[in-house]
Amino acid sequence: MGTSAAPAGPGELKRHLGAFDAVVIGLGSMIGAGVFAALAPAAAAGGSGLLLGLALAAVVAYCNATSSARLAARYPQSGGTYVYGRERLGDFWGYLAGWGFVVGKTASCAAMALTVGSYVWPDRAHAIAVAAVVALTAVNYVGVQKAAWLTRAVVAVVLAVLAAVVTACLTGPAADPGRWAVSTGTGTGTGWHGVLQAAGFLFFAFAGYARIATLGEEVRDPQRTIPRAIRTALSITLVVYAAVALAVLAVLGPDQLARSAAPLADAVRAAGVPGLAPAVRVGAAVASLGSLLALILGVSRTTLAMARDRHLPHVLAAVHPRFQVPHRAELAVGAIVAVLAATADVRGAIGFSSFGVLAYYAVANTAAWTLTPAEGRPPRAVPALGTAGCAALAFALPPASVLWGAAVLALGAAAYGVRKVSARG
Known part of the structure; x- marks a missing residue:
């Protein structure tokens, strides 16, 4: 007897999505942002330690995915770690996780929109970015099932482009597959701090599995589907990222990669296959659109969960009677992202x-630690390593990122305190 068979009640979301669609949404979130956006800054931070940074990011992502999967099976509701923190650690920690997710991922939406603009029409990047936000908000508005079908097409295109890049880099006329071997150490100028910072940048690319958990109310048989979809999507992404990183390092090396504004396009040109570069640019734009689609989807669902609990304006908790989506939350998120993308x-x-x-997942791992064996608790080492890894990667990021991130979390905590005091009064 499963929850998947129950029809949606008033104010509830309909369970449209099966395991395949959930995996595709996770892939659309992860494969797209990182491959095209994070390799160069990660190489600049970690130098020849890029691959080690990728491995560290993967370990932290695995711990986070495992903790999230166990929690999602226990609490198959929209909101992800906002719900897990609230239920396991208390109202404040759930709120703080949700706040960090909504603010951080809203910035990610703007970044992905501008990435689309920079590849499609560099001289009109802001205008293209706004148009992309408006279009994808409209797609999400008319139903998550339609968004899943579009994401499926995006993932297929991106995987085809990445396969072509890897093949060109490893077999092209100028390819040197042995060059990556000199790039696997920690480097002389970066050290472990640089490797950790590279892992922090690369973690940005692995965070898409959260989108699966935030769709808890829209997935059929969530107790089985969500953990399986998270593991499958993460495993596929790890294989793809490792292959692309090795291939790009094979032709560019860490120094040239760090200086590249479009590393995959530069890599195919350096490999002696310049005719593939336009396809890579199209792939980058499509990948960013896929990430933007899934990001808007996830942020709006967390906004819905927080609005239901009145941590955000309750008017955002409405579910459209026909499309069965949190339409006001989606419109609000789309409007804010459009403004950011324009300015x-x-x-x-x-x-x-x-x-x-990373703050969001630190709360998730801490919440998973409190699960009992009967509730499906993961091995203790998993949430412990996940929490420590999140903290290490977060504070290894550039100082400006740490300061702004900490300030935003503090602002959210202060707003929570003010609301509590007002409620008592």
């Missing part, structure tokens, strides 16, 4: 977003 310089958005999301 902001989001070059530091990856670091800022990573800090907020």
Whole structure:
């Protein structure tokens, strides 16, 4: 007897999504942002320790995914770690996780929108970014099932482009597959701090599995589907990222990669296959659209959960009677992202977003620690390592990202305190 068979009640979301759609949404969130956006800053931070940073980011992502999967099976509701923190640690910690997620991922939305603009029409990047936000908000508005179908197409295109990049880099006329071997150490100028900072940047690319957990009310048989979808999506992403990183290092090396504004396009040109570069640019734009679609989806669901508990304006908790989506939350998120995309310089958005999301997962791991064996608690080492890893990567990020991230979390905590005092009065 499962929850998947029950029809949606008033104010509830309909369970449209099966395991395949949940995996595709996770892939659309992860594969897209990182491959095209995070490799170069990670190489600048970690130098020849890029691959080690990728491995560290993967370990932290695995711990976070495992903790999130166990919690999502226990609490199959929209909101993700906002719900887990509230239920396991108390109202404040759930609120803080939700606040960090909404603010950090809203910045990520703007970054992805501007990435679309920079690849499609660099001279009109802001205008293209706003148009992308409006279009994808409209797609989400008319139903999550339609968003899943669009994400499926995006993932197929991006995986095809990445496969072509890896093949070109490893077999092209100028490819040197042995060059990556000199890039696997920690480097002489970066040290472990640089490797940790590279891992913090690369973690930005692995955070998409949260989108699966935040869709808890829209997934069929969530107790089985969510953990399986998270593990599958993360495993596929790890394989893809490792292959792309090795291939790009094979032709560029860490120094040239760090200086590249479009590393995958530069890599295929350096490998002697310049005709593939336009396809890579199209792939980058499509990948960013896929990430933006899933980001808006996830942020709006966390906004819905927080609005239901009146941590955000309760008017945002409405569910559309026909489309069964949190339409007011989606419109509010879309409007804010559009303003940011039109006005902001989001070059530091990856670091800022990573800090907020790492704080979010630190709460998730702590919540998973409190599960009992009967509730499906993961091995103790998993949430412990996940919490420590989140803290290490967060505070290894550039100082500006740490300061802004900490300030935003403090602002959210202060707002929570003011609301509590007002409620008592």
